[in-house]
Amino acid sequence: MADRILEMRDITKTFPGVKALANVNLDVRRGEVHAICGENGAGKSTLMKVLSGVYPHGSYQGDIVYEGETVEYKTIRDSESSGIVIIHQELALSPFLSIAENIYLGNEISRRGFIDWNATNLEAAKLLERVGLKDNPATKITEIGVGKQQLVEIAKALSKNVKLLILDEPTAALNDEDSAHLLGLIRQLQEQGITSILISHKLNEIKAIADRVTVIRDGQTIETLDLNTDDVSENRIIKAMVGRELDNRYPDRSPNIGDEVFRIENWTVHHPRETSRVVIDNANLNVRAGEVVGIAGLMGAGRTELAMSVFGRSYGSHISGSVFLRGKEIRTRSVGEAIDNGIAYATEDRKYYGLNLIDDIKRNVSGAALNKLARGGWVDSNREYQVADEYRQSMNIKAPSVGSITGQLSGGNQQKVVLSKWMFADPEVLILDEPTRGIDVGAKYEIYTIINQLAASGKALIVISSELPELLGICDRIYALAQGRITGEVSGEQATPEKLMHYMTKEKD
Template identity: 75%
Template sequence: MTDHILQMRGITKTFPGVKALQDVNLTVRKGEIHAICGENGAGKSTLMKVLSGVYPHGSYEGEIYFDGELSQFSDIRQSEKLGIVIIHQELALSPHLSIAENIFLGNERAKRGLIDWNRTNAEAMELLERVGLHENPVTRAMDLGVGKQQLVEIAKALSKRVRLLILDEPTAALNDEDSAHLLNLLRGLRDEGITSVIISHKLNEIRAIADSTTILRDGRTIETLDMKNDAVTEDRIISGMVGRDLDNRYPPHEPTIGEEVLRIEDWTVHSPSQRGRVVVSGANLTLRRGEIVGLAGLMGAGRTELAMSVFGRSYGTDISGRVYKNGQEIQLRTVGEAIQHGLAYATEDRKRYGLNLIEDIKRNISAAALGKLAKRGWVDDNEEFRVASDYRTEMNIKAPSVLSVTGKLSGGNQQKVVLSKWIFTDADVLILDEPTRGIDVGAKYEIYAIINKLADQGKAVLVISSELPELLGICDRIYALSAGRVTGEVSRADATPERLMQFMTKEKE
């Protein structure tokens, strides 16, 4: 009797022009939490889609053994029958259905051809208790936050008598509290004998929860680490992921800071959905040429709301305050006006708001500045292709050509397309909201280098990030927000995590 629940041997998966996986091997023990990590595009998600039947048997080479038996899944239903359940990074709940309906969708509790709602809701309540979610099962999925939706997905997996649970970047969009709850839940499932495979870029979480970690690089298995016995450090994992040591995770940078380019005075924003609620209160900020300024704050502090409201009033109502560009007051009533005045905003949600995922790289890069490519009212296709190709080379966007569909790129390469789009507008001020969210350490380093280059060109860059080490590593100056108020301003020389956290948790005076 083997103690392995899963063995994948010699898995090779090829797409047109790309070998996504090449002779990959993966072994997972029963009842463990097994992490898979690697750079964007390393093949992690592809490997899990092969395992779960999303990519059916015959579309790849190699063998899969589940609980000692050779498995050849033609679709995801076959893998789920054996207890293999995958939760994708983009959650797949139906927003208008209730929690209970989502949990048993495709697996309905029926009697004589009719759904037994009493049984459905009762069993859903039991599953919600198992995952620690205290919600009424008739609540619509759309009324839940992302963290709670993640728990509903796990409850749905438990309803299918899951034996091997696969989670793809489960904490990427969660705050610290929801992330901690999810990790504790996985520990509890491990105690019940349920095996989990977790794909994550958050190396601190991998070290905290994983029993074993397999590293992929360029579609190949590099090694599997025993997290308990090998004294594995984050630097050790990074070395395996990128093929080199990142002695400094942040590229060196000597800033050349010039005159003030943007000043925001007494900026106040009200919630568009909760009448009378102030989201940003009397905020004052300045940005100078060649300067990288950070904006720190806990979840709900108002960082994104501040940025979006300044960028053409994309968020909020009853907005008041003044914005000055090069000493002159300007009006930013629409996104078009913001772009005309030299502002750019790279959203934290690149998939929903930053990119057209079904369009190619070329169209995405040109989207915010089509006027620069127009001749007599028509876009010059040849010039559009040339511009996009130049950015593909300059930004090291890994794709066969600029005609590649953006939705098929890795997260890091998608982020480079977003940055290319806004750099092409010739903006003087770039607001980058969570610019490295959901991308690996190697791609992060490239993004940091791009930000440094923008500052060296005389741009003013405002970086919003939930990761304090990131802000401390790249910013020349950092503002802290708490409950919509700017509570502190710290220079690079004086900035420490402890001092920033004091400002970020400062209560209203």
């Protein structure tokens, strides 16, 4: 019998109107990397919050057996004192504190009642070396990227003598290089005897690093697969996740492309603070009715900056160039003006820019087009509810009602709320920035289907994505962006990863 560090037995967790977990069972062997897979809303993060004490003992049914003993954690501090540390998808770092201060926040090194800053920085430097981070411990969190912030979180876990490390979607916001480094670090920690639980939608990463994978669907344990001995393909995992075969990850589509709807000419954008630095350099692109146009580029190429600058000049300074809608030049000097002129932008950061997480689904759906619900200067609340509920049903948003708080939804369902908001606004041009980031394959398929439906209705769509297979699977044409310049344009039929990468890495002349 394998040495188990953790067993979770018949865990059941209920929220008002929703049973999030129903008799879930999980066993984790000491020293392994154990992956947990499932669609958005399946209950993966809820299960880990039960384990770590975020949801305290007494708020759920079932037993947790850790290192051979039944445990009853009331707080996160209780689980951390046992060596269980969870790193959430939304990083819990204070941006204006230093790396060292964040690592030892709540676990300060003190002498005679005062913090020993020399010892703090010295010990933090040792931990940073363990995770492969060379930055000065005194560096502010705001001065490092998301990839390095993930490493700081792991260093923070190591400072707590972690035995069981839980990582919730650790690579969701990382580029390929940072993701590879993080996975390599997880392997190193495994060699040092640290057990890891990895929640991820990226099946290629799970196949590469995990020893076993447990699949959860609709709050229930489906099965646990041994990746070292079983013949487990990505499609095999997908079938367990969604309950059906998913032979084609991209829905079929027969494009019906019409006349040009949207065009930008000679679009140049400077950095908002370093105003002498050009971020977007003389970009030209166009989109036709019923067409899905992709924008490919490496991290830092300027994809999001281009989209935000066009959408009401919400990024950049000294912006020049022209925007045309159906051949007529329009102004987009503010977000409101861009929306009034039929342009919408679904941001890559739905939690910060795209949604009001503390408000309900209803208000989020109506937020961009309240004028459509106005009667005598007041919002018709009955009509607002009706519209939101129609989208809840048609978009398959998993929530008991449109009164549900948006921040409590899974990532995939939050993304559907974002799309519902813009569909209700009824724009002619819809820019989708990383529309499937951090969501599972089943939800991705639903998003692709919605994109196809929008294109079929005659909308002009621009899709920005870091995943080349996604662009190749859904786009009619693809522009490549490198160092702020559009370096190539390829039709969907002729596009290949190699051809796009050639343009994406093209140096300035």
